[in-house]
Amino acid sequence: MRISASLTPGDMQGPFAEWRRFAEARMERAALLATDRGARALLGQVRSRMAGAGLGRLGNGLSSTSDLREGRGIHRYADGGFSASGIVFIRTGSDRTRGAIEAYTRGADIRPVRSRWLWIPTDAIPRVSKRFRLTPSLWVQNGLDRRIGPLVLIKGINGYPLLVVKNVGVDLSGRKRSARSLTKRGMPRSGQTEKSMIIAFIGIPSTTRAARVDVEAIARIEAQALPGAFYQALGRI
Template sequence: MVADYRRHAIQTFERAAVRTVDQLARRGKAAIRDRFASASLGRLGNAIDARGEDEVKRYGGERFSVSAQFFIRSRAERTLGAIASYTDGADIMPRRGRWLWIPTDQIRRLAGSNLKGQGQRMTPALWRERGFDSKIGPLVLIRSVNGYPLLIVRNVGVDLSGRKRSAKSLTKKGMPRKGQVQKDMVVAFIGIPHTSRAARVNVTELLTSLRAQLPETFATNLAKEQR
């Protein structure tokens, strides 16, 4: 009888622990995603996922453990790098050449999707690869007053209302399209030698807060199991 009671008691504790870890994993995932969104990082936080383990790991002396995993669903290098930068901070250096090329709000932000259906941030290489040099105009290198390079496009039309990312080519007659005005040039990319990205989401703080909720959440679930 005593052995049966002990076994039943331990199983009750295990079920309560599994439920607790699953609940806290879901809370943690929601909290991390909300923090990314509130930091104006769009849907980047949706790449974060969490899963509570269904299986209980048992040890000697009637001890056991239950755990949860927090992970990044995407394997995309850009997504992994962005999450690492915004959670740990990072110094970003150019991989090829001397300059990091930052697209301005005069041109479209994305160059289209890659083979995996993921939107690709516009770069000078993609501008040429995707044919924007013929659709809008070729990129021309000039120097700004601070000595840093700019890539501009000459003789384009932009929206009369000042709407961003509206640059288009002129018509075959050399006229701006309807609702646009001609510009002698627009700056498409700004070249900088490097940039720093500050951490904006403190995941450690969020997980510490979750751990603090363990005793109360476990007690609640244990009471439910004992009814």
């Protein structure tokens, strides 16, 4: 007995094209999910490192977004490839906060802009006044010349200037930032002792801030985790 068969080519393009579109759609969605997850993870790591480096809540000035959250979808290229991305960015509009983030993540040489000196507040006076870092220009504006006393310019032993306040009251326990003006009778307030002079600001020509958080190194670690996040997302779709 002899058996023979013949094959006639059919239309394979239609079914294959449909499967290919389905597979590509899954990969595109997985890429969007993975990069969104990576951006969130990077933001969390950077904020955590900033807090651990003694920068308090400075990391709250950062945020993240992605092609997924922005609703843009993937980016297509002429050669048929595609990409998806997520980013961490500085969200605050405060120039001071933006400058601090850039300085502590990249390092910076800080020099005065409007005067010859950078004025550094000491522990004898409030660090913040009305939600702004205290500077000599805010001293009178925010009423500290009445609450503590007028600033007086003197020369320090190294030749740099000092801004001091004379005849003030400070906490008996030595608590920092407790300076207050004397009463109208020239006496310290309750719980305070009189001090002939406190140093409020130290003037320096410039300062250097070393980077405390290496954002690029953290980003490289998160980038290495992206393939795993992609395959994990692909398995859920």
